[in-house]
Amino acid sequence: MAGEEEREKLVREAVSALQYLKALGCDYIPDGPGIRALFGEGAQMVEARERMKEVVAEEKVVVETVGEPTAATATSLQSLNLEGERPSVTLEEIRERLGDCARCKLSSGRQNIVFGDGNPNAVLMFVGEGPGKDEDIQGIPFVGRAGQLLTKIIEAIDMKREDVYIANIVKCRPPENRVPEPDEVKACIPFLMDQIEAIRPQIIVTLGGVATNNLLGTKGSLGSARGRFHTLDHFGSLVMPTYHPAYLLRDPAKKRETWEDMKKVRDMYNTLMKGE
Known part of the structure; x- marks a missing residue:
């Protein structure tokens, strides 16, 4: 009996989460071998996913399949307490x-x-790749x-830097601003992830492909990820990938696409604020 009640509760929570994401305007959820590896393949999870598929069909929610998480992301996610609060x-x-820190x-x-x-209680958070020369100083x-x-x-979407x-x-500058190496990311x-847990932002904007792939645990191009919201497992934050400002300085033509991304962030932020 206890097992049946637990399964029913799991299914109800899964359905509720899907409907909540749809109400927020998020029209897809992540799936794939990396996600399944984290949550397991037990009978309860299989049954829950089958029920979720029914809801996906009913609610016209698109399931986005993502690849295996990077080693760094998998390590950080597995370190979380998935069983309780x-x-x-x-x-x-x-x-x-x-x-x-001297971990790397x-x-x-x-x-x-x-x-x-920034604001330790921010609804909106930005995540970049790593510090540059000025930031290091x-x-x-x-x-x-x-x-x-x-x-x-940030100001263009009617917010201030101190709001986010x-x-x-x-957290340390890579030499000559090179891309952080896997062992450096794994250490940092x-x-x-702890900062995200402490702040609990409802929206995260990832700036550039390095930030996007390492936070979401994907390996695709930024072009294929930007323009729509993703979900960050276990935290429930909506993630919008977009171009890094440094890239926009090199290729100003991408500012138009970035603005389209940020308008979606602004609209989602306003929707969330109205729901409070």
């Missing part, structure tokens, strides 16, 4: 635990750890030319 954590506690080789060349900046994310453009983008929270996949991304 998420642990209570604050940004101050996360920063204290990070300490004078990036620590040897940095001037400052760039932890994050000041210890604050997105303060150089790309950061100035990001501030303008900004962080990066890695659990702290980003």
